[in-house]
Amino acid sequence: xxxxxxxxxxxxxxxxxxxxxxxxxxxxxxxxxxxxxxxxxxxxxxxxxxxxxxxxxxxxxxxxxxxxxxxxxxxxxxxxxxxxxxxxxxxxxxxxxxxxxxxxxxxxxxxxxxxxxxxxxxxxxxxxxxxxxxxxxxxxxxxxxxxxxxxxxxxxxxxxxxxxxxxxxxxxxxxxxxxxxxxxxxxxxxxxxxxx
Amino acid sequence: xxxxxxxxxxxxxxxxxxxxxxxxxxxxxxxxxxxxxxxxxxxxxxxxxxxxxxxxxxxxxxxxxxxxxxxxxxxxxxxxxxxxxxxxxxxxxxxxxxxxxxxxxxxxxxxxxxxxxxxxxxxxxxxxxxxxxxxxxxxxxxxxxxxxxxxxxxxxxxxxxxxxxxxxxxxxxxxxxxxxxxxxxxxxxxxxxxxxxxxxxxxxxxxxxxxxxxxxxxxxxxxxxxxxxxxxxxxxxxxxxxxxxxxxxxxxxxxxxxxxxxxxxxxxxxxxxxxxxxxxxxxxxxxxxxxxxxxxxxxxxxxxxxxxxxxxxxxxxxxxxxxxxxxxxxxxxxxxxxxxxxxxxxxxxxxxxxxxxxxxxxxxxxxxxxxxxxxxxxxxxxxxxxxxxxxxxxxxxxxxxxxxxxxxxxxxxxxxxxxxxxxxxxxxxxxxxxxxxxxxxxxxxxxxxxxxxxxxxxxxxxxxxxxxxxxxxxxxxxxxxxxxxxxxxxxxxxxxxxxxxxxxxxxxxxxxxxxxxxxxxxxxxxxxxxxxxxxxxxxxxxxxxxxxxxxxxxxxxxxxxxxxxxxxxxxxxxxxxxxxxxxxxxxxxxxxxxxxxxxxxxxxxxxxxxxxxxxxxxxxxxxxxxxxxxxxxxxxxxxxxxxxxxxxxxxxxxxxxxxxxxxxxxxxxxxxxxxxx
Numbered sequence: 001x002x003x004x005x006x007x008x009x010x011x012x013x014x015x016x017x018x019x020x021x022x023x024x025x026x027x028x029x030x031x032x033x034x035x036x037x038x039x040x041x042x043x044x045x046x047x048x049x050x051x052x053x054x055x056x057x058x059x060x061x062x063x064x065x066x067x068x069x070x071x072x073x074x075x076x077x078x079x080x081x082x083x084x085x086x087x088x089x090x091x092x093x094x095x096x097x098x099x100x101x102x103x104x105x106x107x108x109x110x111x112x113x114x115x116x117x118x119x120x121x122x123x124x125x126x127x128x129x130x131x132x133x134x135x136x137x138x139x140x141x142x143x144x145x146x147x148x149x150x151x152x153x154x155x156x157x158x159x160x161x162x163x164x165x166x167x168x169x170x171x172x173x174x175x176x177x178x179x180x181x182x183x184x185x186x187x188x189x190x191x192x193x194x195x196x
Numbered sequence: 197x198x199x200x201x202x203x204x205x206x207x208x209x210x211x212x213x214x215x216x217x218x219x220x221x222x223x224x225x226x227x228x229x230x231x232x233x234x235x236x237x238x239x240x241x242x243x244x245x246x247x248x249x250x251x252x253x254x255x256x257x258x259x260x261x262x263x264x265x266x267x268x269x270x271x272x273x274x275x276x277x278x279x280x281x282x283x284x285x286x287x288x289x290x291x292x293x294x295x296x297x298x299x300x301x302x303x304x305x306x307x308x309x310x311x312x313x314x315x316x317x318x319x320x321x322x323x324x325x326x327x328x329x330x331x332x333x334x335x336x337x338x339x340x341x342x343x344x345x346x347x348x349x350x351x352x353x354x355x356x357x358x359x360x361x362x363x364x365x366x367x368x369x370x371x372x373x374x375x376x377x378x379x380x381x382x383x384x385x386x387x388x389x390x391x392x393x394x395x396x397x398x399x400x401x402x403x404x405x406x407x408x409x410x411x412x413x414x415x416x417x418x419x420x421x422x423x424x425x426x427x428x429x430x431x432x433x434x435x436x437x438x439x440x441x442x443x444x445x446x447x448x449x450x451x452x453x454x455x456x457x458x459x460x461x462x463x464x465x466x467x468x469x470x471x472x473x474x475x476x477x478x479x480x481x482x483x484x485x486x487x488x489x490x491x492x493x494x495x496x497x498x499x500x501x502x503x504x505x506x507x508x509x510x511x512x513x514x515x516x517x518x519x520x521x522x523x524x525x526x527x528x529x530x531x532x533x534x535x536x537x538x539x540x541x542x543x544x545x546x547x548x549x550x551x552x553x554x555x556x557x558x559x560x561x562x563x564x565x566x567x568x569x570x571x572x573x574x575x576x577x578x579x580x581x582x583x584x585x586x587x588x589x590x591x592x593x594x595x596x597x598x599x600x601x602x603x604x605x606x607x608x609x610x611x612x613x614x615x616x617x618x619x620x621x622x623x624x625x626x627x628x629x630x631x632x633x634x635x636x637x638x639x640x641x642x643x644x645x646x647x648x649x650x651x652x653x654x655x656x657x658x659x660x661x662x663x664x665x666x667x668x669x670x671x672x673x674x675x676x677x678x679x680x681x682x683x684x685x686x687x688x689x690x691x692x693x694x695x696x697x698x699x700x701x702x703x704x705x706x707x708x709x710x711x712x713x714x715x716x717x718x719x720x721x722x723x724x725x726x727x728x729x730x731x732x733x734x735x736x737x738x739x740x741x742x743x744x745x746x747x748x749x750x751x752x753x754x755x756x757x758x759x760x761x762x763x764x765x766x767x768x769x770x771x772x773x774x775x776x777x778x779x780x781x782x783x784x785x786x787x788x789x790x791x792x793x794x795x796x797x798x799x800x801x802x803x804x805x806x807x808x809x810x811x812x813x814x815x816x817x818x819x820x821x822x823x824x825x826x827x828x829x830x831x832x833x834x835x836x837x838x839x840x841x842x843x844x845x846x847x848x849x850x851x852x853x854x855x856x857x858x859x860x861x862x863x864x865x866x867x868x869x870x871x872x873x
Contacts, residue, residue: 028850029661030849030850030851031850082851084850137861138853138854138857138858138861139854139857139858139861141850141851141853141854142851142854172849172850172851173849173851175851176693178723178726178727179726179757179760179761180791180818181791181818181821181822181825182817182818182821182822182848182852182855183818183848183849183851183852184784184816184818185815185816185817185818185846185847185848185849186813186815186816186817186846187627188781188783188812188813188816189783189784189787189813189816189818191595191625191626191627192749192750192779192781192782192783192784193750193784194723194750195716195719195748195750195751196621196624196625196655196686196689196716
């Protein structure tokens with residue numbers, strides 16, 4: 001029940017306006033990138049600018065959509081994962097009317113039951129944008145889901161198609177020691193918890 | 197060269213099973229190694245035992261036996277019978293040309309293995325240094341060689357090299373070219389063996405350090421002086437020398453000035469110093485006493501022990517040979533049988549103690565091993581090899597002591613690379629990243645081709661959580677010497693940290709192929725299966741690790757965890773108790789015990805254990821969090837809140853913080869519901 005409440009509260013959450021963007025990607029050490037374990041797909045793309053450009057760690061290559069709005073990037077996992085952060089790289093200076101403006105992030109078990117968990121509006125962004133998936137309630141630090149969908153609802157200058165150069169998703173690191181309810185924090189415990 | 201089949205065929209022709217193995221003890225040793233690498237454990241053990249019976253001072257064979265876990269008490273091997281055997285050999289050898297020739301042999305052998313160019317520059321040096329060296333070293337080197345290995349190996353070879361060597365003339369003072377250099381740590385063990393065997397008179401000591409790339413000219417002399425003490429002269433000659441010297445054999449102090457190298461030379465002393473690992477053996481002052489300013493490298497010699505198996509010659513202790521003041525004219529000593537015996541028994545006593553210590557260390561009976569090593573006289577204890585062994589033993593028990601022991605070892609013999617991989621692990625556990633990176637830098641500079649250096653580098657990166665680079669380093673180490681089990685295990689650890697379990701399993705399995713008694717690999721496999729929730733596999737692997745190292749509380753605690761996951765909680769509790777007893781300072785088994793008790797719903801006992809644990813580790817957030825959980829189950833909400841609050845203050849990880857906060861919220865809900873009602 002509390003989780004549903006949290007979801008509802010984040011639906012009506014502030015439609016944050018994001019601008020600027022970091023040039024360097026810096027992520028908390030406690031998070032790790034989960035994209036490698038997922039299947040990525042897009043709603044449409046121009047040949048040569050497909051979904052692989054979103055995951056190639058190359059900011060020169062980009063995904064270009066080729067169809068009607070909204071455009072989707074679908075990220076599907078084999079099992080439920082806890083996600084905390086989505087990071088995208090977009091650049092108004094390079095892409096102008098292809099730069100996304102309104103983005104909505106949805107989560108669910110599959111295409112049939114996605115619900116929006118975050119909506120943002122971008123204003124001339126240039127660089128890495130951090131979209132945190134956490135709610136206000138501490139119990140909502142993570143989103144536990146099978147699938148994530150990033151929807152581009154509109155672009156700058158009313159462009160039809162969009163460019164996105166890179167997307168990464170982050171979740172918490174698992175407990176290095178399996179079968180434990182909590183992670184160890186003190187030196188004594190950590191030193192004795194493994195053999196090398 | 198890895199042509200094991202051919203080697204085996206050469207040593208032991210298939211159609212003549214009863215033919216005598218060529219080269220006696222050395223041949224058996226080589227055969228034993230072959231069998232070991234092809235997984236024929238029983239045959240390997242048989243051959244090592246043969247080697248030891250033929251040549252009782254063959255330390256390398258004894259070490260192999262220990263590693264295979266099949267060694268008996270050291271006294272069995274290094275007892276009286278052994279002394280007689282040595283005497284017999286000596287007498288046989290003594291019929292060969294004079295000491296000079298024996299010395300030649302050494303040189304010959306040495307030159308065989310050692311890069312000749314190395315020796316050449318040395319020759320002149322040695323020559324002069326040799327002149328003044330009295331030949332009193334003979335005795336000493338032998339004794340010094342606690343590590344003992346080389347003696348044996350050298351001996352056997354020596355007998356084959358009776359031909360007068362051209363080096364004879366040089367011999368007089370010739371310090372055999374740094375043998376160490378030629379010893380390729382990564383080469384096949386056999387090679388190293390042979391290298392060691394070759395009596396390297398002077399060089400021996402230096403040679404030991406295969407990595408001695410940087411031996412300066414000036415230092416060479418000293419080193420050679422040192423080496424000499426160990427190397428070269430045939431054991432017999434040494435013995436004789438020893439006998440003649442009869443002074444504290446240990447006294448062969450090798451003065452840094454190299455003047456005292458005389459002992460080494462004594463004509464014909466054939467010390468198999470090669471094997472002398474500098475470390476342990478030296479009876480004399482440890483390197484430290486040497487005029488270190490010049491002789492720093494000497495240490496290197498000894499220390500560098502070929503990473504290859506034990507056979508690596510102990511560089512020797514020879515170094516420790518301090519030059520004795522008394523110059524014993526070496527040449528032409530007629531050593532009487534009794535002197536040989538006394539010399540032999542001296543050596544054997546030393547070997548016995550060292551052997552016992554090493555054997556117990558291999559069996560992971562740490563306290564006993566430490567006691568055994570304590571029995572060594574101060575001088576021997578403070579040598580690189582012994583201290584490294586002590587450090588390895590402490591690694592199981594107490595990381596701080598291990599750090600101390602290894603630190604001392606590095607001071608005394610800074611160029612010894614053996615055991616440094618374990619030191620880097622100790623520093624990793626202690627989270628000393630400065631020291632670790634310094635160690636890694638030093639080791640890589642000492643020898644870029646040694647797997648230990650790359651292991652240390654990898655540990656450095658791993659400590660900083662850069663697992664990809666760490667993995668590359670460990671893979672390099674494994675490439676340099678595929679028979680170095682620890683490199684494979686460390687690769688496995690890194691793969692697991694990167695969550696690549698398949699490759700991790702493969703690495704652990706290759707480590708186990710090299711050395712079945714490498715309990716770290718068993719442990720690693722157990723952990724992987726535990727993560728993958730294959731609890732039965734996990735339990736099996738932890739049990740194998742436990743059988744090899746029954747005193748490790750960490751293994752026991754994971755065994756208990758696996759048993760608990762298999763729902764065999766009663767057994768799990770028994771195992772946890774053992775884990776707690778095994779090491780009082782380890783808080784983890786107590787925590788696990790509380791966990792198990794909680795899942796068995798024995799809340800009061802669990803709370804008791806956790807209260808105790810609070811005393812041991814007052815700043816551990818998970819302890820309070822678990823207590824909060826237990827109080828919540830018992831519906832004691834205030835206490836639960838209190839403990840959750842404390843655990844949050846202690847900065848748990850983000851995941852746990854979220855979980856704890858969620859639990860706190862849930863604590864309130866029942867109250868709210870009551871209100872609503």
